[in-house]
Amino acid sequence: MTPPAPSPTSPPSPTAVARPARSRQTLVRQAIESLREQIAAGDWPLGSRIPTEPKLAEALGVGRNTVREAVRALVHAGVLECRQGSGTYVVSTDELAGAVARRCATAAWAETVEVRRAFEVEAARLAALRRTDADLRTLDRALAAREAAWDGGDLTEFVEADVALHTAILAAAHNDMLAELYASIGAAMRATVAEAVGPHLHPDQHVDHARLVEAIRDRDPDRAAHEAAAYLTTD
Structure with a gap:
């Protein structure tokens, strides 16, 4: 019996099938991710x-x-900023910080203080439970720098030193998510500190943070939380 003749239109082998070109949106997503990684x-x-x-x-x-398109997407996300006649600048390291910064720009001062309180009271409690000796050394240096900045009388320098101390407390809590979320309100936090003590540093406005650091040193979470809450009021 004669075998059937092969079909003249046999399907091509898998290796002969051309791969579809990458779509425009795929290229844009890849470009966005590459830019994010470099930032x-x-x-x-x-x-x-x-x-x-x-x-x-x-x-x-x-x-x-x-x-x-990739740059436009990151501008919309708050990571980049286009400045006419100057170029495009990095204004945030992630989309969360950009989104939070935009929200904080329109928030009432009392709202921002309440958000800080939610972060900082819990961070102080966790820091008292989890701090290491290295954390304490960092806190001591940050506290000393904050006091020196106050004595120097420069508002900008004091605000940065105050933020550095609170950031060190967040780090001592050893909760990466909490630290990242806290970092996203950095601009708003600086604004509340500046408004609370500015435009000039007066002795009667000084808020001592030594007791807060001592509570963390003593591994006393309740006292640390109490001290952190004491200076974050909206009265």
Whole structure:
């Protein structure tokens, strides 16, 4: 018996099937992720200007339109900021910080203080339970720097030193998510500190944080939480 003749239109082998070209949206998503990674890695520090559109296109291996869309997406997310005639700058290291910054810009002062209280009271309690000797050394240095800044009378310097101390307390709590969320309200936190003590530093406005640090040193979570709550009032 004669076998049937092979079909003249046999399907191509799997290796002969052409792969579909990457879609435009896929390229944009990949470009966005590449830019995010470079920002997170510190290739472009906070406040720095990112490379021009042609240079980014060449580095990422994509077209300028793709780069333009990726940059636009990160501007919308609050990570980048386009400045007319100057370039595009890094204004945040992640979308969360950008979104929170936009929200905090329209928040009432009392609301921001209440949010700080929610973070800082729990952080103080956790720090008292989890702090290490290295954490204590960092806290002692930060406390000393805060007192020196107050004595120096410079409002900006004091605000930064105060924020540094509270950031050190958050780090001593050893909860990465809590620390990242707290960092996202950094600008709003500076504003509440400046409003509470500014525009000039007066002796009667000084709030001693030594008792808070001592409570953390003594591993007393209730006392640490009490001390943290004492200076975060909206009265």
